[in-house]
Amino acid sequence: MTAPLDVLVVGGGPTGLALAAQLRTYGTSFRIVDRSLDRVRESRALAIQPRTLEMLAGFGVTDELIACGNPAVELRMHLPRRVVRMPLFDIGLADTAYPFLLFLSQAETERILSEHLAGQGVTVERGTELARLERTGTSVSCRLRNIDGAEETVVARYVVGCDGAHSTVRAQAGIGFQGYSYPQTFLLADLEVDGLEPGAVHTYMSGAGMLLFFPLGSPATWRMLAMRPPNAPDTEVGLRLLQDTADEYTEDRLVLRDPVWMTDFRLHNRGAAHYRSGPFFLAGDAAHIHSPAGAQGMNTGIQDALNLGWKLALVCRGAAPENLLETYEAERTPVGRSVLRFTDRAFTLGTSGNPVIRFARTRLAPRLAPLALRASGPRGRVFRTVSELGIHYRRSPATVAGPQLPRRGPRAGDRLPDLPSGLQARTAGPGWHLLLSGPPALWSGELLASVVRGRDDLISVHRLGQESPWPAVAHGLVRPDGYLGYVARGADLERLRAYLDRWLPPQRR
Ligand SMILES: Cc1cc2nc3c(=O)[nH]c(=O)nc-3n(C[C@H](O)[C@H](O)[C@H](O)COP(=O)(O)OP(=O)(O)OC[C@H]3O[C@@H](n4cnc5c(N)ncnc54)[C@H](O)[C@@H]3O)c2cc1C
Known part of the structure; x- marks a missing residue:
């Protein structure tokens, strides 16, 4: 038996890796195990959303992600007699340093x-599988099995299941995973394509469904995704089948070659009944799986992890009350449910054989596309949703509006925007960030000192001038995940003190 841990992270996919990075920042004692011997070598999720880039910037990895990736700025809808070009993320994203889909x-x-x-x-301890979980008083006994057959028992205060769609943690915690599977089978390939303009996402629509090409860059120039034609021979996926499928949609205009990875798969739409049960938490695909429409899956998982990690870290070090952990489910289940709904609608529109939906896809969409291009308001709202910049926790108990609100600017529960630019970089360090807007002299003195006292190792204070997101005297407290926990107009800090006493009580030294 090894020394007790604060957290056992099960699964070293993108969700588990992001969670581990955040726990490491706060010095939490944890281990991260994964049953597979190597990390994923297939491309799978292919796009990173602006909000994920913002959140990962705190670990200093975003510049490298961008340097290795490929921003796409345009969608080209190939219609029977013309191509409609639609700029991607050109509107509604003025408050981020990363206004592109990577x-x-x-x-x-x-x-x-x-x-x-x-x-x-x-x-990441690879070749190590979580076999069994057992609650023992205030902790959990976790049976780990190594690939060589050796077994070990680890005691942990909390266990986070980042262990994907077939989650062992979810099963052992007895949490349901409701939903359904789609009947269609999909073809996926990373390959080269002759005849496609680079730098854009290309879509082709027909009565049979949709064919998409994404500018992946590496390990091949293009990712192809299409519904497997119902009349296609029941053979293994090969270049011939991919070419035949592409021909059905494009009238032989494209030549496919040099596939690096080809597969077929079924899609599902399922969500966990709870994201928490006692000491067990679920994040990422363990909590929600859905169609890849809108490139939300991996992004939602990483953001689950970064909502949970700091809460676990602060509770484990005794800096926050246990009930802070309840806000994980309160904040992230609505996000997960909305992703399940949104991806299901997009998927149905793109693939359904229902005559009405087929008509909408093949006849209406080509006519409506140019109008949609001109309607900047709705387009901006769609980009805001897909980019995940629009996620907010305004209804969470861990976000509170002050007695008077600033007339403009972000509210409690909103993400701190990067407008004026540089604001997010200024508040990227670990812990909470208190933003004070207005004449600096207003904020000196005993009142401010007394609010921060006893928690000063976890709060950084920033006096903002022109770079404030609020037009007048105001104060706002940014949580460790970049969302505003508290916002109020004026310089009276008493309600802020009450908020802090609840979520970050002063420590006796
Ligand atoms: C074929 C395919 C294509 C995809 N295409 C897209 C796409 O185009 N766009 C998109 O957004 N998403 C796509 N996805 C989904 C995307 O890959 C997932 O959303 C993402 O990987 C979720 O990350 P995760 O860390 O939550 O889970 P995973 O990546 O599944 O990681 C879970 C990890 O847990 C480990 N594990 C499982 N059980 C145990 C256990 N008992 N003990 C220890 N370790 C365990 C596994 O080995 C795995 O490494 C695709 C997935 C597949 C399979």
Whole structure:
């Protein structure tokens, strides 16, 4: 039996890696295990959303992700007699340093996160499987089995299941995973294509469904995704089948070659009934699986992890009350449910054989596309949703609006925008960040000192001038995940003190 841990992270995919990075930042005692001997080498998830790039910037990995990736700025809808070009993320994203969808294979994302962890002295223990969990009083006894058959029992205060769609943690915690499987089978390939303009996402629509090409860059120039034609021979996926499928949609205009990875797979839409049960938490694919429409899966998982990690870290070090952990489920289940709904609608529109939906896809969409291009308001809202910048926790108990609100600017529960630019970099360090907006002299003195006292190792104070997101005297407290926990107009800090006393009580030294 080894020394008790604060947290056991099960699964070293993108979700587990992001969680480990955050726990490491706070010095939490944890281990991260993965049953597979190597990390993922296939591309799988292929895009990183702006909000994920923002959140990973705190670990210093975002520049490398961008350097290795491939931003796509345009969608080209190939219609029967013309091509409609639609700019991607050109509107509604003025408050981020990363206003683009970054195409990068999941293998590369995992490599960069793993190397970051290794640089921090964290090793993912590979070839180590979680076999069984048992609650023992206030902790959990975790049976780990090594690939060589050796077994070990680890005692942990909390266990986080980042162990994917077939989660052992979810099963052992007795948490349901409701939903359904789609009847269609999909073809996926990373390959070269002659006849496609680079730098854009290309879509082709027909009564049969949709064919998409994404500018992946590496390990091949293009990712192809299409519904397997119902009349296709029931053979293994090969270049012939891919070419025949592409021909059905493109009238023989494209030549496919040099596939690096080809597979077929079924899609599902399922969500965990709870994201927490006592000491067990679920994050990423263990909590939600859905169609890849909108490139939300891996991004949602990483953001689950970064919502949970700091809460576990602060509770484990005794700096926050246990009930802070309840806010994980309160904040992340609505996000997960909305992703399940949104991806299901997009998927149904793109693939359904229902005559009405087929008509909408093949006849209406081509007519509506130019109008949609001109309607900047709705387009901006769609980009805001897909980019995950629009996620907020305004209804969470861990976000509170002050008695008076600033007339403009972000509210409690919103993400801190990067407007004025540089604001996020200023508040990227670990811990909470108190932003004070207005004449600096207003904020000196005993009142401010008394609010921060006893928790000063976890709060950084920033006096903002022109770079404030609020137009007048105001104060806001940024949580460790970059969302505003408290916002109020004016300089009366008493309600802020009450908020802090609840979530970050002063420590006696
Ligand atoms: C073929 C395919 C194509 C995909 N394409 C896309 C796409 O185009 N776009 C998109 O957004 N997403 C796509 N995805 C989904 C994307 O890969 C997932 O959303 C993402 O990997 C989720 O990350 P995760 O860390 O939550 O889970 P995973 O990546 O599944 O990682 C879970 C880890 O847990 C480990 N594990 C499982 N059980 C145990 C255990 N008992 N003990 C120890 N370790 C365990 C596994 O070995 C694995 O490494 C695709 C997935 C597949 C399989």
